[in-house]
Amino acid sequence: MEKRVIKKDALAGIIKKMAESTLVYAPVREEDNLLFKVLEKGMEPLLDFDNAKNAPKNFFFPQTEVMMRYMRTERGKELSTGEGEIQEAVLFGVRPCDARSFVLLDNLFNDPKYKDPYYIKRREKTTIVSLACVHPPYTTCFCTSVDGHPLSSEGADVCLIDLGDTYLAECVTPKGEDLLKKMGDLPKADQALEAKKQELSDAAEKEVNGAVPAHAIKAWLDENFENPFWDTIHKSCLACGTCTYLCPTCHCFDITDEVKKEDGRRIRSWDSCMSWLFTVETSGHNPRTSQKERWRQRAMHKFKYFVDNFDAIACVGCGRCVMYCPVNIDIRKIVTDISKL
């Protein structure tokens, strides 16, 4: 793995310059929110931030996207264009938890039998630069409980680690190496920096809640689809869907059609298993009749079904669902409570 050094005061300028010729997405402060947005020309990226409110999955799996367009013909409505062209982009400032979410989503969207061209093309055209969490930003962080690490480079093309007055830039992929070359003639990292990184890594790990027993509950989930425990978590749930929309790994979507005069488009939009409509059939039959079944689905999907199918927990421990749930439902508590049953 190629390792280079970037001077701390130079990084913002390098990214700013990059944004002049390339599409760069980076965390941007907007009123009270920190969001991943397009870094407009002349803007400097934030380097000192906690994490964005929205997960960056949006850039590979947009909240809504046009899948195809069609138009009226003499025979009926016919396809006019398939998926559009995708621009090359750099996604800057991704936290390690969010970078890991892409590895998890790849399992689904890039599975051997059915490939999702919309996701895959965006993924191929985008270079991910992550910023390691030398100081994990929130008390709700629990990445180390779900196979992540605050200094992990998994899922990134380049991982930047703040060593005080310099950044250690670790190239994870050939795409990352190409990007670093474009950043100019950067000096190679020496052994001393490696040691410093290890020190920071150990310290950061201690700051994260690694005690959520996310793996330990699998055996219980395997056996307890029917259990009185499921009556205890959903009662305060408003079915607002915030947890699913903010989640970096939630991938459920709806497909709908929109028509305007002669032209129409088929679009896909994020959907949420928290909604009654998600599973209701034309006949009126709904396999998930109440919020209890929907919450069981959410917990089961993350900690059992995804594990069964892809051998990985569908949670990266970013803590967004914990922070933003309007009624304080806490996935860490649910997992912990299950582990005590």
Added chain:
Amino acid sequence: MQNPYIPIPVDLDKIITEVTTKDIKTFRFTFVNKEDEESFKYLPGQFGELSIFGKGESPIGIASSPTQPGYLEFTVQKAGVVTSELHSLEEGARMGVRGPLGNTWPIEYLKGKNIVIVGGGFAFTTLRSLINYMLHDENRSSFGKITVVYGAREPGLLIYKDELAAWEKRDDIDMNVTVDKGDATWKGREGFVPTVCKEVAPSSENAVAVICGPPVMIRFTLPVFFELGFSKDNIYTSLEMRMKCGIGKCGRCNVGSKYVCKDGPVFSLAELDKLTKEY
């Protein structure tokens, strides 16, 4: 990279109204492009997403058999947005199909065995595909005795009437068509499907039962087959769930860890026993 979400263009070649209530019709589609016809390789039990731009898509079992080349048939009840639009289309209309999707009836496993087909109402579509497949000259010798029990509420609701009559005339298939209640012109059998199954009493010896129908029919039919000695490994059925993508990505048709669209819709009872009861 092939885009699995783009529908294959097809022309609506023929519409057959199957029932007196006129809300169940069979739609025959031909492929607009020859190469699509050649690459659409399917087996009985699979389904397709019928796609009408401007309305949406609906997952429907394929009712034709791959032994009938040149077209695809789907028998559809008018129910929601897409199926209502489909029922209002005329012959010659152009629309789309995505597929073939899902798994198939276990054809290789069925070979060399006696096959019992049980269908109720209009849940007979992929069973019809299977029957036509097995009865085809090239395939008939691969299967043992074929017994069919098919029922509907009343004579006017039986689908594929011409085919039922043609199969009745053959001596290599044991047809048992029944209605819950007959009318003045009905000369056939009366009685519910589970009762008829009990009367026909197909042997479980080297046999597999393939059962599709409304939940109430299945609930009363299964005990009959257990009594006859059929094991759960030798009873197959097909599940339905709300679907969108049809390829295991949109996340809504799972039963436990399995997606009905991708891992199903065909399951043996033994497989269903291992899944959660959330369908």
